[in-house]
Amino acid sequence: xxxxxxxxxxxxxxxxxxxxxxxxxxxxxxxxxxxxxxxxxxxxxxxxxxxxxxxxxxxxxxxxxxxxxxxxxxxxxxxxxxxxxxxxxxxxxxxxxxxxxxxxxxxxxxxxxxxxxxxxxxxxxxxxxxxxxxxxxxxxxxxxxxxxxxxxx
Numbered sequence: 001x002x003x004x005x006x007x008x009x010x011x012x013x014x015x016x017x018x019x020x021x022x023x024x025x026x027x028x029x030x031x032x033x034x035x036x037x038x039x040x041x042x043x044x045x046x047x048x049x050x051x052x053x054x055x056x057x058x059x060x061x062x063x064x065x066x067x068x069x070x071x072x073x074x075x076x077x078x079x080x081x082x083x084x085x086x087x088x089x090x091x092x093x094x095x096x097x098x099x100x101x102x103x104x105x106x107x108x109x110x111x112x113x114x115x116x117x118x119x120x121x122x123x124x125x126x127x128x129x130x131x132x133x134x135x136x137x138x139x140x141x142x143x144x145x146x147x148x149x150x151x152x153x
Contacts, residue, residue: 061092061094061095061107062092062093063091063092063111064090064091064092064093065089065091065092065150067091068111068112069091069111069112069113069150070112071111071112072109072112072113073109074102074105074106074108074109076109077105077108077109077113077114077115077116078114078115078116079101079115079116079118080115080116080117080149081118081119082117083117084115084151086151087151087152087153088114088115088149088150088151088152089149089150089152090147090148090149091111091112091113091148091149091150092107092108092111092113092147092148093145093146093147093148094107094116094145094146094147094148095143095144095146096143096144097142097143099144100144101118101144101146104116104118104144104146105146107146107148108146108148111148112150113148113149113150114149114151115148115151116146116147116148117146117149118144118145118146119144119145119146119147120143120144120145121142121143121144121145122142122143
């Protein structure tokens with residue numbers, strides 16, 4: 001029967017079935033490998049995004065003045081820790097994580113501020129320190145806030 005054209009022997013059928021099964025297994029392996037690579041890229045992208053987000057500084061700016069004042073050299077902007085005695089208006093607030101007073105001073109200079117009040121919040125805490133003057137962790141902070149001022153006549 002195997003010699004007749006168009007008729008396959010059992011051995012021929014079995015070998016074709018095995019070839020098809022092998023081809024399906026190879027396709028499954030290739031598809032699984034492709035899915036693994038796609039997943040690996042997704043994980044890599046997600047981890048990269050998290051790393052970049054962790055490195056970015058957290059800055060928030062709020063401008064209150066409708067007047068746009070000319071920029072000035074940052075060294076002309078007074079750095080204060082309390083509100084000044086002379087009259088003023090608040091023209092902006094800046095908040096940041098991992099920022100410095102100098103950086104906020106430069107931001108205030110860009111918008112023409114005369115002074116900036118700097119406040120530090122957050123940071124390390126030592127339970128043995130009971131009084132503000134005894135704060136051993138006073139040089140640590142997690143956020144900085146700057147309030148930009150424009151003096152009024």
